[in-house]
Amino acid sequence: MTFALFQHRLIESIRARLRNGEITERGFARRLGVSQPHIHNVLKGVRILTPRLADKMMCELGLTLLDLVEAHEMRAAGERMWLQQLDLMAVPLAAGRLGPAEEWPDFNAAREWVPLNRREVAGIADPLLIQLSPDPKSQWGITPNTLALVDKDEEARRNLVAGAWYIIRHGGDGAVAQAERKGERWQVGGLSVPAGRTQHLHLVQAKVVWVGEDPRVACRLSQRGRFLDTTSK
Numbered sequence: 001m002t003f004a005l006f007q008h009r010l011i012e013s014i015r016a017r018l019r020n021g022e023i024t025e026r027g028f029a030r031r032l033g034v035s036q037p038h039i040h041n042v043l044k045g046v047r048i049l050t051p052r053l054a055d056k057m058m059c060e061l062g063l064t065l066l067d068l069v070e071a072h073e074m075r076a077a078g079e080r081m082w083l084q085q086l087d088l089m090a091v092p093l094a095a096g097r098l099g100p101a102e103e104w105p106d107f108n109a110a111r112e113w114v115p116l117n118r119r120e121v122a123g124i125a126d127p128l129l130i131q132l133s134p135d136p137k138s139q140w141g142i143t144p145n146t147l148a149l150v151d152k153d154e155e156a157r158r159n160l161v162a163g164a165w166y167i168i169r170h171g172g173d174g175a176v177a178q179a180e181r182k183g184e185r186w187q188v189g190g191l192s193v194p195a196g197r198t199q200h201l202h203l204v205q206a207k208v209v210w211v212g213e214d215p216r217v218a219c220r221l222s223q224r225g226r227f228l229d230t231t232s233k
Contacts, residue, residue, distance in 0.1 A: 007049050009068040010057060015043060017061070032056050088115040091127045091149070098148075098167065098174045099133025105174070107152060107205070116149075120221045124209055125153035130167070132176070132211075145214045148176065149221065150206035157204045160186050160195075165208040165228050176208060 017023045029039040032053070041047040058064065066074075090113040096105030107128060114129055121127050132146045150167055160166070162181045167174065168189045177189030185192050186200060193200040212225010221227070 006065060006068050007054060010054055010063070011043060011045075011049065013061070013063070013068070014057065018043075028060070031060050087118050089118040089121050089127075090114065091116050091121060091129055093129040093131070093147075097131045097133045098176070099135050099142075100173070100175075102133050102174065104169060104172060105130060114215065116215060116221060121149070124149070124151045125156065126151055127209075128152050128206065129215075130206075135175070143213070146211065147214055147225075148208050149210040150208050152206045154201070156207040157201055158198060160188070160200065160204070161207075165211075166204045167206040167208060168203050169205050170203060174205075 014023075014028070018025065018028075025039055025043075026036050029036040032039065033056075034053070038047060042049050042053070092110035093112050093114050094105040094107050095109040095111045096103060098105050128150050130148045130150060132142045132148055134142050134144065148167070157166070160179045160181075162179060165176055165178050166188060168177050168191075170189065170191060175189055180187040181195065182192075184195050186195055188200065188204060191203060193203065208228050210221050210225055210227045212221065215221050215225070
């Protein structure tokens with residue numbers, strides 16, 4: 001939250017009181033010890049609301065900063081403090097599943113936020129958890145509870161690493177594939193792309209860092225699966 005947002009909410013609170021007839025501009029200005037035109041211009045946005053005047057307004061109305069904070073913001077702040085105290089970091093779990101015959105999961109829509117050990121995810125620039133669907137071609141033995149922790153950061157996608165695993169999207173389908181360097185080209189999921197360029201960014205959507213069973217049971221990735229990319233850990 002910003003000071004500007006607090007100012008905006010304070011002004012809106014005063015405007016609502018004026019509309020409801022709880023106060024009048026003239027009476028409120030008198031209580032604050034300023035002129036009515038000054039208060040009018042402040043409420044219109046013509047004059048700047050100074051911190052000193054804002055404090056007077058809140059005192060006269062019996063408000064504190066907490067009265068200007070919405071319930072969901074209070075909950076979010078409490079959750080952040082709880083995570084920090086336990087050395088945890090909230091990582092989004094993408095809506096949907098990744099795998100054969102599945103619609104592409106929405107990387108920008110979090111189904112929920114999963115607390116994970118901060119030290120285990122500290123080196124991941126843009127972490128995301130994805131639920132994987134069972135795939136008979138996979139060598140990982142994927143179950144309905146298997147999740148993958150990936151890095152969506154463009155640098156992780158641009159700089160392919162031989163032997164590393166990536167989330168690829170091709171023709172609307174999503175899969176996990178290993179990158180192989182063959183001469184001046186990369187082979188990823190049966191597709192060939194030139195090395196040293198960025199044409200593969202439309203194909204490679206994320207780099208797989210970890211895969212394992214649902215970590216919400218323990219909050220520690222090392223207890224529920226294995227890291228595939230030790231450079232990101």
